[in-house]
Amino acid sequence: MTIGTPMLRKEDPKLLTGEGKFVDDIHVSGELWMGMVRSPMAHAKILSVDVSEALKMPGVHSAYSGADLNGMGLWAAPLPCAWPVTEDMVNPPHFPVAAEYARHVGEIVAVVLADSRYGAADAAEAVIVDFEQLPAVASLDEAVADSKMAHSDLSTNKAYHWALEPDNAAVEAAFANAAHTVTGNFVQQRMIPAAMEPRGVLAVPSPHGGELTLYSASQVPHLLKVLIAATTGLPENKLRVIAPAVGGGFGAKLNVNPDELLAATLSNKLAKPVRWTETRSEAAFSTHQGRGQNQRIELAADADGKVTGCRVHLDADMGAYMMLITPGVPLLGSFLYTGVYDIPAFGFTCDGHFTNLTPTDAYRGAGRPEASYAIERAMDMLAAEMGMDPAELRRRNYIAGGDHFENFTVSSTLAFDSGHYGPNLDKALEMADYDGLRAEQKKRRDAGDAKQLGIGMVTYVEICGLAPSRALGGLNFNSGGWEHATVRMLPTGKVEVVSGSTPHGQGHETSWSQIIATKFGMDPNDVEVLHSDTALSPLGLDTYGSRSLSVGGVAIAMAADKVIEKARLMAAHMFEAAPGDVEYENGSFSVKGTPAKSVHIAELGFGAFLAHDLPDGMEPNLQEQVSFDPPNFAFPFGTHVAVVEIDEGTGNVELLDYIAVDDCGNQVNPLIVEGQVHGGIVQGVGQALFEAAAYDEDGNCQNPSFLDYLVPSPMEMPNIKTDYTYTPSTSNILGVKGVGEAGTIGSAAAVMNAVVDGLSPHGVKDMKMPATPQRVWNAIQGVTV
């Protein structure tokens, strides 16, 4: 089961039998449950907080208002924002519990601690808070209008203006000389990430030793450790953060949250373990949301359909506060608005705005699905404008004419590692029977069928492998982009891999074992992967941005190579040969010309441990470590085709078929790749057809629970037809690119292109997401909503 084989996952037996432990499964004696008292208003002045009734309730230990906590000196700094995108970005202080103003529904205004889950919920309801309601900025449009302030002490809702404008004169010229122009105004609605495991935290103090262990349903235990220290003043060397089994993340568990800081500081202060698990309905307020952008994209093209210029402006909804990377999410997309196309002139601007809504931050793809949506919808608009087949328009504009290329610098200034878009499109169209679909579509249109076909396609590209640390520095992102790995040959010939990546469903234990199995010529079941615990894996930058394989996995391969080189010196010593004469193949060393005499790398662990007979100057033990900082990003791509059936009588859209041909470079485990593609696609389909966090004019979320926030169920999804092309990355030694977000980056635009295509006989040129039956039916009637 080496690299490239569909090994079944090592993670599965535990998860299939209930043996896997999530945070809410872990209990310690004497633990206290936190209950959060949350603001019922989107914007209000807090006049008073009365916890006296709560304190009288059975089992209640203590209760605190925001002012109480501020007075206890628990906070060394506000909640962190790691990405101040401009020097003058407005970043209002944000503390775990609001003391003076509540700025979104669900912001914590007091916390109670009780000895049971139900007791904490009861006590939270007994806290009496007197609010004075203030006007709320309840939508991005209201924030842009700027007539009400989300923060009453600010004079504008605008938090920053950021521009990526390499050559504005070229953009102006492209539009001045264009034969065709199109403008798309798109709304990326707010999304509730909805990982199936709600977030939760458990802090266990050591009152006499001073250590603090924090269990959190987190994608980022390593970042959390540093940032808890920075925001609370608790000594970093006394902190241990563990992300046990984590039930999905999708970006929503990539933050530093009020509950985590409260658990850490209160458990330390009270010398008692403190825990909290969010309820699903609470998650719409206690966990950040995704998307929330208004996009304007303009394309200029010549008479042949060659796109010559692309100009983009975004207004982005920050929500009430800047969380860890809130302001940077649009920047992650900014470089991708020219997509897979060779568009010589490009300009991008973005304004970030505060609203009185739950903060936004990363959600699967983080900025890149939005970018892909805008360019791929705009390409379809241009094709419609020119009366050209959308596949043909794409083909005419691919980088390198659709041929294979390496290290191509696009007008947004990034150098794409490699691409080969033409054959990828061909394969997708062939799998979809594109010509047959168009014929069927024409037949139904001619017959005036009640159910009409819509066919949509995208060719997406994404930026993965976050990130060259210097590139992040250049963007003012206060984090590195490296990943760390240690590979350890144990005395008995088994291997331990220590990884700084933090899986939450991605199957790292399996993939990393396959990398070692390939490098060392051994059974992947003889490899154990240690991760997600800062005591076991002290160095790491965790899992997000489709980075784990192309940065973390590569670090493991590099560390394995270093182990091989050390072992080669040991083998040469043993064979009394020059190291240059020692060959290595499939785990075994032998001297050139005498293959009968050989030693397996696994047999060298014991000698390295004993250290009785090592070459002069060699350190004992056979282990090596690598911190890999990638020289460039990786740019996976793919072509997706969506086929929808639109019921003209009801407006219902059914996804009939979905074809995905992805290219993530070389694959370590095709089974896991396929799973990532499936899940990603369905999340984008959810955005296109079903999901939207809906707010009323007062800033109340109307659909916080799963009753009315429509996560796709098995009923809405077809089987997904997948295939692949393989264009190795030039950014790393494995030639891998990343696939965690790919499906989501392609699918929302593919489905919406199909919906608009299906409605085009009615003169429909665009439609807002989600394409609900009501919206579609109205469009058929000629009503724009």
Place this chain on the structure above:
Amino acid sequence: MLISDLCKTDSVNANNVAVQVKVNGASHSHEVEPRTLLVHYLREDVGLTGTNVGCDTSSCGACTVHLNGESVKSCTVLAVQADEMEVTTIEGLANGDEMHPMQTCFMNNHALQCGYCTPGMVMASVSLLDENPNPTEAEVREGLEGNLCRCTGYHNIVKAVLDAAGGQK
């Protein structure tokens, strides 16, 4: 939040009720608050944490267990309603070291990623095949409508259940 909305009582401790439930073949007796949900009873009183809680509106099915042989969402059953009844949880499905065929089919078809919805999904799938041993793909999708998964897109879950159905023949 919703737990207390649904289950508010004035003096909870005085009203504790004795329940006796057979879980995975073993008898358990506890005194519980009348409002205690079966899923919290299983997780926090019996100590079997394999059954997960994914929502508070009976929508996601992560908490699916078998109650007297039929699948129920254990967040929608009170522990006191399970008094004198038999519960099977995900921990009770395997036969010693040997996984139940449905568990094996989930593994063989990569029908889980993060694994959080998985216990409920497996329990619902076992129940589905009990009722309809030879389902079509559409019937599997309809039968699992009450179980949500955010990772897999359902493709491989449906494949696993069809695989398990085929294996029963």
